[in-house]
Amino acid sequence: MSEDSNDPVNLEITRREMLVRTGIVVGAAMLPAIPESALAQTTAAAAPEGALKTLTRLEYDTLDAICSRIIPSDETGPGAKEAKAVRYIDWGLSGALASATANVRAQYAAALAAVEAFALSTKGASFSKLAPADQDAIVTSLQNSQIPNAPMGFFNTVRTHTIEGTFSDPYYGGNYNCAGWNLIKYPGVRTTVPAEYQQWGVDLKPNHLSAYDSDMFRKGVL
């Protein structure tokens, strides 16, 4: 995540440096010590690559295919698949997404089973194995609440989560390698931004960093 961290453009003010340089204004009352455990936690360490936190493998594959139709990988660039939006949802359903609304996990279970059953019965194959055009037709049915047994409003839920999983801070498991940010040419989170990055006609070099790669901040809740 921090391959560019030696680039002078990306050098950022660290919390320690702030303490050294200020002392009065941003004093002890404003800057508590960050616990060692939080400093040790990195984005990559939140879950081993490939392991699922919440979803079953079938659910994961179905969901990945749905996310990939919402933000497809096409001639305009990578999409939800490269961003691992599905991983963001898998992680979130065991964490922040689950606590926001208690039955989100159950909604996903019901909807993904309904989509898979609909794919098998109407197209004769698993949703994730269908051609993009067939998948699009089923996602359209999902959007129009025409999939039997899929919870009402599920399309909006999965669309919102796909956008979050593609464009939120990589810390949360999606936006892998800042694929989403690259897509929209967002040059990345910085604690200080060079003047030329606000000018026109300058090629903005993405730093591919998470806010939590800086030691200035308390770690977020996954």
Add this chain to the structure above:
Amino acid sequence: MATTLNKTGVVIVGMGGAGGLAALPFAQAGIDVVGLEAGSWFKTSDMIPDELGLRRTPWPPGPQKVRGEAPTSRANANANATRTNAAMINGVGGTTMHYMAQAWRLNPWDFKVVSEVTRRYGKSRIPAGSTVEDWPFSYEDLEPFYDKAEYALGISGKAGNIKGTKNPAGNVYEGPRSREYPVPALRTTGFMDHMSKAAKSLGLNPFIGPAAILSQTYDGRFACGYHGYCMSLGCHLGAKSSPAFSTIPAAQKTGKLDVVTEASVTRIEVDKDGRATGVTYLKSGQEFFQPADVVFIAAQTIENTRLLLLSKSPAFPNGLSNNHGQVGKHYFSHAQFGSVSAVFPFDLRNWYGTPGQGICVDNWADDNFDHSGLDFIGGGTMYVYGERRPMAAVNAVQNRGGATWGSEWKKNLVNSVDRSNSAYLQKTTLPYEGNYLDLDPATKDPNGNPVIRITASFRENENKISTFVGEKMQQWYREAGATQVNGNGAIQAGSAMGNSTHAYGGTRMGKNPETNVLNEWGMSHEVPNLAIAGGSVMGTSGARNPTLTLQAVAWRTAEYIINNWKYVVK
């Protein structure tokens, strides 16, 4: 039974924009100050540039008394009042911790609207039903305190008028200032330069808006990082010039300021002669009485008014300092909605920056143009800036219509995500008969005390300015090459003003005690050792953000108390 604490010189209720500033002159004069704050100290480590995290856990963390006491609102006395969201936050520094940080002086006209309109256009041009009065002092009287506040806080800007010598790099319409800003204006962006050029080609006078954000290191503090997560989030570098980063630490250094956090003031106490004796507050479920020679209320408009109305006593049966029935009167909230937005056929490069970093046009504000042939008084500022966050930008593209997913949507997204902009248009707003604050008869806070009920609507003058300025903004965007311009800026007359960070009146200043709660110094007409600071003291809004003005007035009130201590305290 409340625990009585040791008496202090001044107790300030609210360590926000006004109270956190006023603490400094008191402390520097050697007066003991207790600063009571309902919230807590914020930590820069919580000011995380994480859009999703902010959406899930809105900043600030910590106790937020305001949420339990958010006022209700209705357009008029015949409508049902419904609960609003809290506009302000609690914490050391208050809402200045996460505000937009535009740091304006009002224009000289704003202090004498009645006499200037009468002189130039005739008295009949004062909108019917408006209770507007001239301020009890002029811009020139307040200038030294604007200057002190700007230098103590650290305000960035470019002067447009120093002692009458104008400089087109700044705002040529501003009142004369005694010297240059303490810190140069924030840097410009490609978008700002582009909009400036378009404004100039329309014959307007664009300039970089003044901001309570440091463009350079100042007084041992960091400069702005322009990282794009400024609005609704505190500054991780302490570059936003909140009192929490400037005047409060400076006052603490004198040893004279004691900040007490998580202290919710419930009542101002008075003796049998009607003098304030101190305030009662709750902290961790316990009740304390803080005696003081001077009580200085700085809890912003809604809570300033509520504290007075809740503090009933035999001497003040209708609420403290309300024997003339003026507490809650002359309320108004700023007409700053009704936006105009645009889509350009090219990328704007607005991913970074801060809302305080923008280009302003003052030509259509205040009385900066001839109103002879028009049917309104006052005007509006036009202000453009960029601060774009990835998920919000993606969702904004969806809101512009078309497909909401798939390749077609994605193509549209990639092509237009960095091409939209919304203008910030602030308009002259006036107080009117029938617009007021009182205690809600039904809705109570968690302590069982009634919340404020706002009864207020915009009128024809606000509506006409909004339409006028909206059209000017559309012209500016079109001149800059926008291909789609949406919204006309209209604000319907009769629509509810509601709650706002820009809330004014309720404890207005004025020489006439029949129409004002406070005298020309910000002291109660009825309680000689009670001072009030914040938007509630202001009788006009101007067309710009109120904070620096209410801070300058708070400093002036503090200095009056210091210079007249024996008279005020007795």
